[in-house]
Amino acid sequence: MKNSTPALLVLLFAVILVAVAYLWGSHGLAQMDISAQLNHKFLVAAYVLTWTIQFGYVLRLFIKWRSQKRVAARMDRDGR
Amino acid sequence: MKRIAIGLYAAATVALLVWGYYQAIFVAPDEATMHEVQRIFYYHVPSAMSAFLFFAVSLVGSIGFLASRRNYPEHAQRFDAWALAGAEVGVVFCSVVLVTGPIWGRRAWGIWWTWDARLTTTLILWLIYVSYLLLRRFAAGPQVQTLAAVLGIFGAIDVPIVYMANRWWRTQHPAPVFFGGPDSGIKDPRMLAAFGWNVLAWIAWGVLILGIRYYVERQSQKALAREALEALNQV
Numbered sequence: 495m496k497n498s499t500p501a502l503l504v505l506l507f508a509v510i511l512v513a514v515a516y517l518w519g520s521h522g523l524a525q526m527d528i529s530a531q532l533n534h535k536f537l538v539a540a541y542v543l544t545w546t547i548q549f550g551y552v553l554r555l556f557i558k559w560r561s562q563k564r565v566a567a568r569m570d571r572d573g574r
Numbered sequence: 575m576k577r578i579a580i581g582l583y584a585a586a587t588v589a590l591l592v593w594g595y596y597q598a599i600f601v602a603p604d605e606a607t608m609h610e611v612q613r614i615f616y617y618h619v620p621s622a623m624s625a626f627l628f629f630a631v632s633l634v635g636s637i638g639f640l641a642s643r644r645n646y647p648e649h650a651q652r653f654d655a656w657a658l659a660g661a662e663v664g665v666v667f668c669s670v671v672l673v674t675g676p677i678w679g680r681r682a683w684g685i686w687w688t689w690d691a692r693l694t695t696t697l698i699l700w701l702i703y704v705s706y707l708l709l710r711r712f713a714a715g716p717q718v719q720t721l722a723a724v725l726g727i728f729g730a731i732d733v734p735i736v737y738m739a740n741r742w743w744r745t746q747h748p749a750p751v752f753f754g755g756p757d758s759g760i761k762d763p764r765m766l767a768a769f770g771w772n773v774l775a776w777i778a779w780g781v782l783i784l785g786i787r788y789y790v791e792r793q794s795q796k797a798l799a800r801e802a803l804e805a806l807n808q809v
Contacts (some may be wrong), residue, residue, distance in 0.1 A: 520794055529609075530609065530610065532611075532681065533608075533609050533610040533611040534610055535714060536611050536613060536614070536680065536681045537611050537613055538619070539677055540617060540673070540674040540677045540678065541595075541614075541617060543673050543674065543675060543677070544617050544621070544671075544673070547666060547669050547670050547673065548666065548670065548783075551783065552783060552786075555783065555787060555790060557787075559786070560791075562793050562794060562797065565797065566793070566797060569797070569801075570799070
């Protein structure tokens with residue numbers, strides 16, 4: 495369970511982003527003309543990709559930090 | 575105490591990001607010709623400004639490392655950690671610029687990409703710092719930090735070229751919004767406010783992740799030093 499936490503975090507993060515992208519991307523589309531619909535979808539894509547890059551990087555940092563802490567703890571335990 | 579301060583700073587940064595998003599989407603008016611898609615501007619330009627800022631951090635770290643590596647090795651390690659953290663966070667922001675730009679360009683110009691001076695120099699900047707990170711990740715040996723510092727300084731030379739590209743050459747990319755002549759600047763105060771809040775929010779966010787990356791790198795350096803010491807003791 496402990497080793498699968500990073501994978502679960504990544505999955506949760508991806509699900510939230512996809513849900514936000516879907517809900518925001520499809521919100522109010524029925525009232526828009528084609529050009530406005532495209533503008534809206536491109537805007538959503540740009541914002542969601544920005545969050546994906548930024549929060550994905552933070553998630554990667556967090557996972558790296560955790561693994562580093564584990565290595566340090568193992569070194570301490572081994573009496574090194 | 576330090577943990578509380580970092581927690582408060584992180585909370586304030588997230589609040590700023592939410593506020594910046596609210597300003598960009600709900601407060602700023604639609605631009606007259608591009609309409610809703612112009613709101614990409616509120617993420618695209620602050621990300622470019624942040625990328626320049628963090629590449630500057632990397633430049634200072636690289637110069638500091640080269641200047642202090644012989645006489646002050648402990649200081650040099652700190653400088654090196656700042657250089658690496660700055661380069662990595664800069665690449666993250668530069669990636670955002672290179673992703674949001676083509677999305678905006680596709681709607682505004684009808685094309686995803688063109689080899690104009692601003693876009694090409696930005697891509698070169700990104701490639702230089704990605705190669706810096708690859709060097710740090712995959713090369714080994716005592717000279718890696720020195721080589722990386724030289725590459726970091728070399729990469730930073732491209733930053734003013736990117737900034738000046740649409741002043742020096744005719745480009746598909748729009749003319750400078752700020753400091754670009756008498757007609758430049760944002761006229762609508764709500765647009766200016768949305769832009770200002772997003773600049774503040776993304777720089778605050780960048781500083782937060784820069785600090786975390788620096789801390790992680792310092793821990794890694796300490797672990798490596800400890801391992802090296804253990805190995806020496808065993809000899």
